[in-house]
Amino acid sequence: xxxxxxxxxxxGLGAEARALEGKTLLLTGSGGFLGRWFxxxxxxxxxxxxxxxxxxxxxxxxxxxKDIREGVKRPGDITFIHHDLSxxxxxxxHVDFAVHMAGIASPxxxxxxxxxxLDVSFLGTRQVLDLAKRDGARMLCFSSSEIYGDPDPKxxxxxxxxxxxxxxxxxxxxxxxxKRVCETLCYIYANYFQVAAVVVRPFNVYGPEMKEKDYRxxxxxxxxxxxDRPLLMYGNGKQTRTYCYATDGLVGFFRALLKGRGGEAxxxxxxxxxxSINDLVAVIEKVLGRTVKKEFAKYPDHYxxxxxxxxxxxxxxxxxxxxxxxxxxxxxxxxxxxxxxDRHYTGAS
Numbered sequence: 571x572x573x574x575x576x577x578x579x580x581x582g583l584g585a586e587a588r589a590l591e592g593k594t595l596l597l598t599g600s601g602g603f604l605g606r607w608f609x610x611x612x613x614x615x616x617x618x619x620x621x622x623x624x625x626x627x628x629x630x631x632x633x634x635x636k637d638i639r640e641g642v643k644r645p646g647d648i649t650f651i652h653h654d655l656s657x658x659x660x661x662x663x664h665v666d667f668a669v670h671m672a673g674i675a676s677p678x679x680x681x682x683x684x685x686x687x688l689d690v691s692f693l694g695t696r697q698v699l700d701l702a703k704r705d706g707a708r709m710l711c712f713s714s715s716e717i718y719g720d721p722d723p724k725x726x727x728x729x730x731x732x733x734x735x736x737x738x739x740x741x742x743x744x745x746x747x748x749k750r751v752c753e754t755l756c757y758i759y760a761n762y763f764q765v766a767a768v769v770v771r772p773f774n775v776y777g778p779e780m781k782e783k784d785y786r787x788x789x790x791x792x793x794x795x796x797x798d799r800p801l802l803m804y805g806n807g808k809q810t811r812t813y814c815y816a817t818d819g820l821v822g823f824f825r826a827l828l829k830g831r832g833g834e835a836x837x838x839x840x841x842x843x844x845x846s847i848n849d850l851v852a853v854i855e856k857v858l859g860r861t862v863k864k865e866f867a868k869y870p871d872h873y874x875x876x877x878x879x880x881x882x883x884x885x886x887x888x889x890x891x892x893x894x895x896x897x898x899x900x901x902x903x904x905x906x907x908x909x910x911x912d913r914h915y916t917g918a919s
Contacts, residue, residue, distance in 0.1 A: 575777075595667040604772075616643070631653070659701070671712040688744050708768070715771050715772065717734050727844075774839060782916065792907070804847075809880070839896070
């Protein structure tokens with residue numbers, strides 16, 4: 571991410587960011603893709619917006635990447651904590667806000683670590699909820715658009731009221747059911763213990779800081795472009811998605827943390843364009859100004875079957891209650907992302 575990305579987040583939040591002034595925010599999963607964005611966003615707000623800094627407690631099972639530590643402007647306001655949320659959590663600090671995004675999101679990784687995926691969804695979420703209950707903190711819990719399964723076309727764009735259809739026994743179940751149970755926990759704590767636990771369901775958020783070996787579509791494509799390898803399109807390439815650039819995602823997540831109703835879920839993503847993988851390649855070629863090699867391929871063994879055929883959010887609730895509206899066109903987001911991957915990816919297969 572660059573300085574303009576961080577400025578875009580601050581602009582999108584406006585005066586509402588001042589609710590973080592002088593507060594303490596716990597962030598789990600700080601070393602992941604979106605966690606890194608949260609670290610840098612809070613650091614930017616501390617340096618450029620907030621009169622009194624927000625103290626950030628950044629927790630992960632691995633130490634946050636060295637480049638994130640070196641890149642912060644106000645390191646004294648950030649404490650990095652090494653901890654595994656699947657084990658006991660004796661946390662002494664008082665927190666005002668908690669953002670729980672620790673988890674294993676890439677299908678290739680959660681298929682290899684199903685128990686760990688479930689543990690952080692249930693045990694991790696409950697521990698953060700207990701902390702929020704103890705301190706009267708507002709909590710933001712990251713769920714996923716995957717809880718909708720493969721929606722009936724009548725429910726695309728998909729509203730939060732759609733109950734979803736996923737298998738409890740299958741290669742995706744550890745992730746899908748794990749996210750569903752974390753939502754149930756938030757509902758219980760909000761309605762039985764009055765915890766302001768808000769759920770977000772991100773839809774295909776992408777951007778700088780995605781690992782090259784993430785194994786999702788855009789990192790796969792970007793790595794292939796770097797190495798001048800063919801872009802592999804799994805299946806028939808007709809499955810559709812919408813894509814949300816990370817700055818828009820972060821604005822939505824912060825707004826949900828600060829304004830969302832406890833015990834409620836909010837879709838965060840983009841509604842336009844809903845685009846097939848085939849057409850996504852065409853947009854990438856337009857952004858690059860050249861054609862790229864491409865070919866169809868079978869799904870690899872590490873990728874779980876039953877991929878949803880469509881994924882597009884209804885953002886009415888987030889727009890009405892949070893004032894959320896994504897601003898970054900797909901071409902602009904891809905331009906920024908591919909410029910970053912060209913500098914940071916190696917193209918190693």
